Amino acid sequence: MQAIIAERWLLQVRFLCDACRLPTFGLVNPVPRLHSRGFGGIKYVPPRSVPRNGPGLPVVRGEKLMKPTVAIQKPLELTDDLLKLRAWRMPDMVAYQHTPDEWWLTPLDDHLPLLRLNRFGLELLTSMDGKTTVAALQQKYGKWVCGPDGQTGRWHLERWSLPGYSLCYFGTEPPAGDRHEAKWDLLLQQIREGWSGQEGFEGEEHLSEFHLHEITKRDGHFDQIETTVSHLFREPSEALQGLTYGRILAKHLRRLGWWTPKPRSIVEVGGGLGYLARELAGELSPSERLGVRYIFLDMTRPFLESQFALAREVGWHASGAQANAERLPLRDASIDLVIDNENLADMTPVKLTRQEVQSDKGDTALHQEAVEWIRRLRLPLGADMPEEFIFNLGPILFMAELWRVLKPGGRAILIEFGIETGWPAPVKLPGHTEYEVQYTHLRHAARWLGFQEQYFALPQFLVIKPDTRVLCTGAAYAIQRFCEAQGKPFAIRAYTERELSKTLGDMLPKLVGCHYHEISDPAWFGLWDFKVLLLEKPGGAPRPSFSETKGFRWYSQR
Numbered sequence: 181m182q183a184i185i186a187e188r189w190l191l192q193v194r195f196l197c198d199a200c201r202l203p204t205f206g207l208v209n210p211v212p213r214l215h216s217r218g219f220g221g222i223k224y225v226p227p228r229s230v231p232r233n234g235p236g237l238p239v240v241r242g243e244k245l246m247k248p249t250v251a252i253q254k255p256l257e258l259t260d261d262l263l264k265l266r267a268w269r270m271p272d273m274v275a276y277q278h279t280p281d282e283w284w285l286t287p288l289d290d291h292l293p294l295l296r297l298n299r300f301g302l303e304l305l306t307s308m309d310g311k312t313t314v315a316a317l318q319q320k321y322g323k324w325v326c327g328p329d330g331q332t333g334r335w336h337l338e339r340w341s342l343p344g345y346s347l348c349y350f351g352t353e354p355p356a357g358d359r360h361e362a363k364w365d366l367l368l369q370q371i372r373e374g375w376s377g378q379e380g381f382e383g384e385e386h387l388s389e390f391h392l393h394e395i396t397k398r399d400g401h402f403d404q405i406e407t408t409v410s411h412l413f414r415e416p417s418e419a420l421q422g423l424t425y426g427r428i429l430a431k432h433l434r435r436l437g438w439w440t441p442k443p444r445s446i447v448e449v450g451g452g453l454g455y456l457a458r459e460l461a462g463e464l465s466p467s468e469r470l471g472v473r474y475i476f477l478d479m480t481r482p483f484l485e486s487q488f489a490l491a492r493e494v495g496w497h498a499s500g501a502q503a504n505a506e507r508l509p510l511r512d513a514s515i516d517l518v519i520d521n522e523n524l525a526d527m528t529p530v531k532l533t534r535q536e537v538q539s540d541k542g543d544t545a546l547h548q549e550a551v552e553w554i555r556r557l558r559l560p561l562g563a564d565m566p567e568e569f570i571f572n573l574g575p576i577l578f579m580a581e582l583w584r585v586l587k588p589g590g591r592a593i594l595i596e597f598g599i600e601t602g603w604p605a606p607v608k609l610p611g612h613t614e615y616e617v618q619y620t621h622l623r624h625a626a627r628w629l630g631f632q633e634q635y636f637a638l639p640q641f642l643v644i645k646p647d648t649r650v651l652c653t654g655a656a657y658a659i660q661r662f663c664e665a666q667g668k669p670f671a672i673r674a675y676t677e678r679e680l681s682k683t684l685g686d687m688l689p690k691l692v693g694c695h696y697h698e699i700s701d702p703a704w705f706g707l708w709d710f711k712v713l714l715l716e717k718p719g720g721a722p723r724p725s726f727s728e729t730k731g732f733r734w735y736s737q738r
């Protein structure tokens with residue numbers, strides 16, 4: 181179950197549920213669409229999307245960001261109306277048989293402790309098959325002790341359908357119904373909104389505040405608060421032909437001729453923990469790295485330390501500074517290559533009104549800046565512009581900065597999740613909200629600035645084998661919690677079955693419900709929503725380029 185939740189979470193469940201007024205308990209709000217960055221699980225605390233776990237809070241434990249709402253935590257009252265409903269346990273729930281008589285389950289909210297069940301508890305869970313009413317379950321198990329911690333069946337019935345637990349669903353219709361499992365999604369949405377206590381847009385300053393002041397630790401951040409594609413593939417992976425994300429990216433840049441001649445100054449913006457730089461170094465030869473300056477710019481200071489450490493370990497001549505991508509502290513025409521992996525959705529969003537755009541007058545200085553960019557770029561916003569919409573101002577400012585700092589002939593690669601039509605939606609993560617990138621707008625801006633651009637879906641660019649099956653990220657979070665409770669390490673990654681078996685050994689057969697998705701399945705991390713934008717500033721010196729056939733190199737000038 182957690183599997184489903186987490187996947188959906190990441191993925192992008194893109195339907196509207198405004199019409200859903202369900203006769204349910206534990207779910208209430210009508211919801212806009214869900215979307216995700218690769219967020220894996222829901223955890224108020226560690227994970228950001230993913231992520232994050234343990235009997236308790238995950239990542240940013242105890243910080244204001246991730247407090248669940250009181251309503252979510254309050255046990256249900258088993259009223260007559262509720263007792264009449266039927267109960268369905270969540271599908272694909274990952275359970276762990278710790279001893280012959282003890283099973284563990286993971287509530288969706290990492291603040292909550294693992295649930296330990298005995299045989300009666302397990303029977304209660306398996307009885308939730310959609311045929312049994314809550315009343316019948318209450319009558320049979322209500323007074324029984326259902327686990328080694330002494331909680332009764334009633335205690336469990338009062339909690340399991342709450343969003344924080346999300347172990348079952350009470351209703352009159354099956355949760356899948358005819359709305360594509362809308363009800364499970366409602367649960368998720370409610371949980372996400374519980375993270376911030378706010379629906380939708382969270383303000384223009386929110387993301388910079390989060391990165392500047394609220395991320396105090398780097399450990400666990402990308403496991404527990406926000407998992408990225410590059411983080412899931414930071415170690416060699418069967419899904420990437422035994423390579424890491426960074427290495428495969430470097431190979432493709434080589435294929436495009438981006439290392440010929442080698443860039444002498446590389447800037448990585450928003451480098452997270454620094455794995456990408458580490459892996460790029462692994463792919464390049466020592467002579468390709470010789471004399472190259474690798475500069476990290478990141479808004480989050482604790483991440484910079486990790487970036488420097490990993491980069492220097494592998495021999496990069498690395499430096500950098502805390503900086504905002506929207507105002508790069510770099511001289512004009514000074515950089516050969518910029519890498520920005522999964523960072524655009526973190527840049528400043530602006531919520532504009534149609535009135536502001538049509539009158540060319542923004543209500544604030546920031547809105548005015550956005551309105552002026554729209555006018556200058558002649559962005560085709562169309563006749564169906566809504567009354568209010570979110571505009572990716574930060575990514576546009578960043579792109580203008582790229583144009584300024586790149587040398588003629590300089591290049592940039594930008595990778596992030598996003599959309600091609602419509603308006604950016606907020607994506608709720610623990611502690612912060614990101615915004616889809618509207619790539620049609622961004623590409624339009626790139627061309628207006630003068631860039632030559634190319635655009636791909638990420639799996640297409642990396643030539644990922646689409647039918648490789650990997651563990652759903654929700655299951656990975658559940659396993660991480662089970663391991664944590666036993667003092668064992670377990671890293672969140674995109675495991676194939678063989679890799680998981682190698683990692684877990686004897687523990688694997690004791691897990692029930694692990695399931696694997698084809699990597700191309702939108703239910704796994706929404707990988708196809710991640711796009712690659714390649715930018716090249718014209719005007720460099722002619723570069724020698726070559727193609728290789730059977731060991732011979734054919735050079736040409738372009």
Ligand SMILES: C[S@@+](CC[C@H](N)C(=O)[O-])C[C@H]1O[C@@H](n2cnc3c(N)ncnc32)[C@H](O)[C@@H]1O
Nearest residue numbers: 408410450451452478479480504505521523526
């Ligand atoms: C989602 S993480 C991606 C990290 C890493 N590139 C990866 O793929 O795992 C976003 C990164 O961008 C940084 N960041 C967010 N907003 C930024 C901004 N406006 N300017 C510079 N860095 C920013 C964050 O601190 C973080 O390192």
